[in-house]
Amino acid sequence: MSTDRLLASRRLDVALALVAQGDYAAAAEVAQAAISADARWDEAHFTLGDIYERAGEAENAIEAYRQYLILDPIDRMGGEVRLTLLGAAAMRDRLPPDYVRALFDDYAPRFEISLRDRLSYRGPELLFEAVREQLDAMAGPIEVLDLGCGTGLVAEVFGGAVDMIDGIDLSPRMINRAQAKGLYRTLIAGDITAMPDALGTGYGLVVAADVLNYLGDLAPALRAAHARMKPGGLMVFSLEHGDVFPYDLGPGQRFRHHERAMDEWLRECGFTVLSDAYGTLRQEKGSPVEGRIMVVRATDGLDLLAGDVAQLSEQDLPVAQTVH
Known part of the structure; x- marks a missing residue:
């Protein structure tokens, strides 16, 4: 079968222009013409699926996304995520790492402008406020591990209150942006559920700002974090709250976690809750x-026996509060 990627690309550009105008029927027709020029182009099939999804044609969208996945089983564009949201694929315990990596590699140049200016993102500030009093009481030096560090927004907020910060992120391009700021001691491109040996141990604080939302089952990430922390160390993180146990995938393609599931994971992985704010x-x-916004403390596991939880001091009991 002959292919013409250049012609297909030109037709797909026209289809995307029609999408911007809201003419989904015409856009789908032109996207199909792009596929006829190059039926092996995975991006064209994914785009056709997206057009059908926008048009409310779920069955056609599902078929297009499935064809995309045949051509790109690594799933760099997130076809399986789309199928899950359409009810045509089983819920996984995390978003595909290759998809997340590609997503944020592409997003890196406009990441901060998009988050700060357009989405009014203030996750790092909320995390800092949640843990500030405990930081003031901690004996130095305070070494921090920033999970899913992105371009370094956490380091900008926490840097003046701690001694050293290391970061890990799936996206090498995000790591490059963070490196340019000069705020980190060590930066590693890697997975927070299986952190490489290049990162240290004995961290007094672990920060996870808007990163656990890309994982469904949080136990692997919590275990990995606990293994890097010193006894009594703190972890502060953000979550999107969900009503489905243990988690579901929201329309924004991020996981939402049920409160009871979080309690079970934290207990299983060796953490006690200090505060839980909204x-x-x-x-x-x-x-x-x-x-x-949760603040939890790492224990050695013995304190998590059923009879011991009731003996926690008053300052270690969960605090219900709301942040604004």
């Missing part, structure tokens, strides 16, 4: 995204 993490399509 606040607005960012704006999305003009509406606030409400989330939870």
Whole structure:
């Protein structure tokens, strides 16, 4: 079968222009013409699926996304995520790492402008406020591990209150942006569920700002974080709250976690809850995204036996509060 990628690309550009105008029927027709020029082009099939999805043609969208996945089984564009949201694929325990990596590699140059200026993102500030009093009471030096560090927004907020910060992120391009700021001791491109040996141990604080939302089952990430922390160390993180146990995938393609599931994971992985606050993490399509800001303490596991939980001191009991 002959292919003409240049012709297909030109036709797909026209289809995307029609999408911008809201003419989904014409856009789908032109996208099909792009596929006829190059039926092996995975991006054209994914785009056709997106057009059908926007038009409310779920069955056609599902077929297009499935064809995309045949051509790109690594799933760099997130076809399986789309199928899950359409009810045509089983819920996985995390978003595909290759998809997340590609997403943020592409997003890196406009990441901060998009989050700060357009989405009013304030996750790092909320995390800092949640843990500031505990930081003031901690004996130095305070070494921090920033999970899903992105371009370094956490380091900008926490840097003046701690001694050293290391970061890890799936996206090499995000790491490059963070490196340019000169705020980190070590930066590693890697997975937070299986952190490489290049990162240290004995961290007094672990920060996870808007990163656990890309994982469904949080136990692997919590275990990996606990293994890097010193006993009594703190972890502060943000979550999007969900009503489905243990988690579901929201329309923004991020996981939402049920409160009871979080309690079970934290207990299983060696953490006790110090505070659990609610606040607005960012704006999305003009509406606030409400989330939870949790501060937890790493234990050696013995304190988590059923009889010991009741003996926690008053300062270690969960505090219900709301942040604004």
